[in-house]
Amino acid sequence: xxxxxxxxxxxxxxxxxxxxxxxxxxxxxxxxxxxxxxxxxxxxxxxxxxxxxxxxxxxxxxxxxxxxxxxxxxxxxxxxxxxxxxxxxxxxxxxxxxxxxxxxxxxxxxxxxxxxxxxxxxxxxxxxxxxxxxxxxxxxxxxxxxxxxxxxxxxxxxxxxxxxxxxxxxxxxxxxxxxxxxxxxxxxxxxxxxxxxxxxxxxxxxxxxxxxxxxxxxxxxxxxxxxxxxxxxxxxxxxxxxxxxxxxxxxxxxxxxxxxxx
Amino acid sequence: xxxxxxxxxxxxxxxxxxxxxxxxxxxxxxxxxxxxxxxxxxxxxxxxxxxxxxxxxxxxxxxxxxxxxxxxxxxxxxxxxxxxxxxxxxxxxxxxxxxxxxxxxxxxxxxxxxxxxxxxxxxxxxxxxxxxxxxxxxxxxxxxxxxxxxxxxxxxxxxxxxxxxxxxxxxxxxxxxxxxxxxxxxxxxxxxxxxxxxxxxxxxxxxxxxxxxxxxxxxxxxxxxxxxxxxxxxxxxxxxxxxxxxxxxxxxxxxxxxxxxxxx
Ligand SMILES: Nc1ncnc2c1ncn2[C@@H]1O[C@H](COP(=O)(O)OP(=O)(O)OP(=O)(O)O)[C@@H](O)[C@H]1O
Ligand SMILES: [Mg+2]
Numbered sequence: 030x031x032x033x034x035x036x037x038x039x040x041x042x043x044x045x046x047x048x049x050x051x052x053x054x055x056x057x058x059x060x061x062x063x064x065x066x067x068x069x070x071x072x073x074x075x076x077x078x079x080x081x082x083x084x085x086x087x088x089x090x091x092x093x094x095x096x097x098x099x100x101x102x103x104x105x106x107x108x109x110x111x112x113x114x115x116x117x118x119x120x121x122x123x124x125x126x127x128x129x130x131x132x133x134x135x136x137x138x139x140x141x142x143x144x145x146x147x148x149x150x151x152x153x154x155x156x157x158x159x160x161x162x163x164x165x166x167x168x169x170x171x172x173x174x175x176x177x178x179x180x181x182x183x184x185x186x187x188x189x190x191x192x193x194x195x196x197x198x199x200x201x202x203x204x205x206x207x208x209x210x211x212x213x214x215x216x217x218x219x220x221x222x223x224x225x226x227x228x229x230x231x232x233x234x235x236x237x238x239x240x241x242x243x244x245x246x247x248x249x250x251x252x253x254x255x256x257x258x259x260x261x262x263x264x265x266x267x268x269x270x271x272x273x274x275x276x277x278x279x280x281x282x283x284x285x286x287x288x289x290x291x
Numbered sequence: 292x293x294x295x296x297x298x299x300x301x302x303x304x305x306x307x308x309x310x311x312x313x314x315x316x317x318x319x320x321x322x323x324x325x326x327x328x329x330x331x332x333x334x335x336x337x338x339x340x341x342x343x344x345x346x347x348x349x350x351x352x353x354x355x356x357x358x359x360x361x362x363x364x365x366x367x368x369x370x371x372x373x374x375x376x377x378x379x380x381x382x383x384x385x386x387x388x389x390x391x392x393x394x395x396x397x398x399x400x401x402x403x404x405x406x407x408x409x410x411x412x413x414x415x416x417x418x419x420x421x422x423x424x425x426x427x428x429x430x431x432x433x434x435x436x437x438x439x440x441x442x443x444x445x446x447x448x449x450x451x452x453x454x455x456x457x458x459x460x461x462x463x464x465x466x467x468x469x470x471x472x473x474x475x476x477x478x479x480x481x482x483x484x485x486x487x488x489x490x491x492x493x494x495x496x497x498x499x500x501x502x503x504x505x506x507x508x509x510x511x512x513x514x515x516x517x518x519x520x521x522x523x524x525x526x527x528x529x530x531x532x533x534x535x536x537x538x539x540x541x542x543x544x545x546x547x548x549x550x551x552x553x554x555x
Contacts, residue, residue: 033338185392191465205402
């Protein structure tokens with residue numbers, strides 16, 4: 030479980046940022062501007078002389094926070110829609126799936142740019158837009174699973190007992206889709222971190238002086254050529270984290286496989 | 292006892308499946324699984340339906356349980372057409388008709404313990420408090436000769452025979468009048484088959500149940516049924532009492548079934 034280790038390390042460094050960060054995130058020191066990695070600044074400094082390592086550690090809070098919350102929003106909406114469509118079937122299913130089709134047909138980045146362009150860029154706007162644009166995939170996965178479960182003999186047995194729909198959904202359907210929901214949510218967190226980074230990179234997501242990995246990456250682009258460490262370490266953090274969540278998702282998929290249960 | 296009271300009647304049942312969705316250019320492909328089946332079961336009786344794989348037995352069962360809508364025909368439980376009632380009425384009727392399926396491995400929710408599975412069959416208002424409900428569950432476990440130690444186990448920890456007992460206990464939970472047993476023994480070892488047959492005979496007597504017993508094993512049918520219906524390709528070729536079927540078969544298909552199982 031390399032994925033779990035990576036994710037845990039990043040998670041705890043985000044939590045322990047005030048303790049772990051060697052310098053104040055936003056403390057400027059113009060005499061130390063654009064220092065390459067050294068013993069006093071392990072990963073170097075940016076144009077304002079701020080310590081890059083500290084900014085990356087604090088940036089983990091923002092990037093992880095946005096990734097987790099956006100994935101949570103997407104999962105909640107997706108599970109809700111997927112269960113209703115899959116369990117009720119008929120015209121409810123038809124309508125919900127057409128909505129999903131239409132929304133998935135939109136190019137995600139364009140919609141996001143539009144939404145962010147019309148509002149004022151902020152963490153909250155980024156988060157909501159990300160979450161609301163990503164639930165469709167979850168809804169499709171959940172709907173597919175529910176349609177399989179609906180044909181299972183244990184569901185027929187439950188219906189024959191005259192159980193209420195609410196009981197069947199809570200006791201028989203949700204517990205059996207939760208495994209794949211956890212997997213897709215984990216993978217989604219990685220995607221969300223990546224999308225947040227690209228938005229912030231374009232200057233449309235998190236706004237400076239708040240540090241997120243995307244804004245740091247953006248700074249590496251704007252800052253004078255030669256300060257390679259800013260883009261390099263910022264990019265590395267994003268890659269490691271996204272790979273970490275993907276590995277974790279794959280690991281959980283094997284672990285939670287219902288075939289290993291029955 | 293009301294032994295001759297009519298419990299379930301199936302009249303001219305026809306069931307089709309659409310095996311392919313129709314598109315602009317293709318007609319839907321229709322499989323005609325049940326092609327006009329009529330039979331009835333009196334309270335306290337056991338009727339067996341025998342027939343080869345794919346002849347339509349499970350389709351009849353699914354239609355009686357309210358899962359597969361027939362093209363035409365009537366299914367009446369105590370005179371009420373189960374396809375002509377409200378959802379709420381159907382919920383009530385369903386509890387009186389309980390199924391036990393062929394494959395116990397897929398008949399139990401993998402995320403529920405044995406205790407929870409059986410408890411779901413007891414209606415909340417049936418019992419005063421949690422302790423009484425727990426006793427109800429234990430009583431049902433004991434009725435199928437399982438014990439307290441199985442209460443908190445999950446299905447994957449049980450053997451096939453034990454799972455089938457749990458399914459029977461769950462089916463008994465709502466106090467049904469009719470048990471529909473769809474090849475409940477064919478996934479089991481011979482020794483377990485024998486004990487389950489005894490269990491079923493015992494339960495029937497103790498609880499005054501009525502059985503619709505689906506099987507393709509004529510030996511088991513002979514030991515459990517009073518009435519036998521022989522089915523082939525979606526129709527019943529012969530319906531009669533057990534002794535007539537086994538000693539004096541009228542239809543050549545019944546005869547060939549008996550011959551192939553060494554009973555004639
Ligand atoms: N959901 C379905 N969709 C399409 N065809 C079906 C469906 N269920 C059953 N059939 C077809 O209907 C016919 C009757 O099937 P059914 O399951 O009722 O037979 P059976 O007598 O129970 O067989 P077995 O002894 O194997 O359980 C078969 O040809 C089967 O392929
Ligand atoms: Mg069958």
